[in-house]
Amino acid sequence: MAPRANWKGFLRLSLVTCPVALYPATSDSEKISFNQINKNTGHRIKYMKVDADTGEEVASEDITKGYKVDTDTYIEVSKDELENIALESTRTIDIDEFVPKSDIDPRYLIRPYYLVPDGKVGHDAFAVIRETIRSMDKVAIGRVVLTNREHIISLEPLDKGLMGTLLRYPYEVRSEKEYFDEIQDVKVTKDMLDLAKHIVNQKAADFDPEKFExxxxxxxxxxxxxxxxxxxxxxxxxxxxxxxxxxMDALKKSIASEAPPSKGKKPRKAAAGQKEMLLPIEGKKPAAKKAAKPERATGRRKAG
Structure with missing residues (x-):
């Protein structure tokens, strides 16, 4: 099943506009997850929304948002009031500026998305915007509203589409000084540095995420x-x-113990998902293509 778009709207560069859809570029769905269960009965734990003072369950239609002013005081904000302050970026990604990619501090990066044309129209305008960004060798900076919050988003060409990366605001990034100030200034000798560089060269490789397990x-x-x-x-x-x-002795022993990485060895791929490695559920036959390896057949009984 194709993933659902997290956002649909328009991408705009000055007067050039096209309908687009934003999809998450990553997924955690293949990771093993657990449910909380009652170890005495084996039943799943169910959570209810209750009033903190009365202990009574509260219906969804009776729940609203509130900003805490002090211990017992909240300023209530309704859904309609939030919609009334909706920004233009709720429906449009406006490209505000172009910056060198090297200027973006990695600490500001949050998560990647794929941006594609939405529907059959607008492919020409999308291509113009994409190729303009590509030819300038820069990253476009715009704004988009996700989960009722406006985010800064950077856009850069990726194959036929665009990759958008959400960026943090300055107030969300902590200063390194409060962590680094107490690090001692240590003079590293040339001999130590040369030995350490030799270890690095022994471990040198091309970045290949397929090797990650x-x-x-x-x-x-x-x-x-x-x-x-x-x-x-x-x-x-x-x-x-x-x-x-x-x-110095530790560095020398490290060199002796480190062997150059094997180029011929290919690790087992886990791209298909760890769930495939789980034993089949009792009473179910593994898929035909997995018949030779029943321990890798798809299937997992949920708790409860």
Whole structure:
């Protein structure tokens, strides 16, 4: 099933406008998730919205938003009042400026989205805006409203579409000074730096996300499969850090212990999702293409 758009509206560069849709570029749906259950009954835990003072359950139509002024005082704000202050960016991404990508501090980056033409019309205008950004070798900066909040969004060409990245406001980024001020000024000798650089060169590689493996997700899969098979679960030994007595000696030992990365080895891909590694639910047959490896068949019984 194709993902639903998080936002639909218009992309505008001066007088050039086209309808667009914004889709999330990432997903956590393939990760293993847990429900909270009552360990005495095995039933799922259900949460209710209750009045903090009376303890009585409150119906959804009786719930409104409130800004806390002090301990017992809230300023109520209705849905209509929030809609009345709706900004133009609720329906339009206006490109305000173009900046070099290198100017954007990584701390301001939040999450990526895909921006595509919405419908059959507007592809020409979309292409004009996309290629203009590409030819200028810069990033477009605009504004968009998501979940009732206005966000700054950067736009850059990605293949035939645009990648939008939500950016934080300055007040959301903490100053590094309160964390870094107490770091001691240490003089690193040339010999130490040369040894450390040698270690870096031994570990040098091209960035390839296909090599990344989610080891915790794999451990969760092993745990769930072991429990479903009735196996005894034992704690794994945890590695212990060694005290560094001589930094120069530690650097030399590191060089001796580090082997160049193997270029021929390809790790197991987890792109299809860790859920495929779970044992099949009892009574269900694994899919035909997974018949040779039943332990990787899709299926997972939810708690409760």
């Amino acid at each position: 989610d080891h915790y997700e794999e451990a969760l899969t092993e745990l769930i499969n072991a429990k479903r098979s009735g196996k005894t679960i034992t704690a794994k030994a945890r590695p212990r850090g060694e005290n560094v007595v001589d930094l």
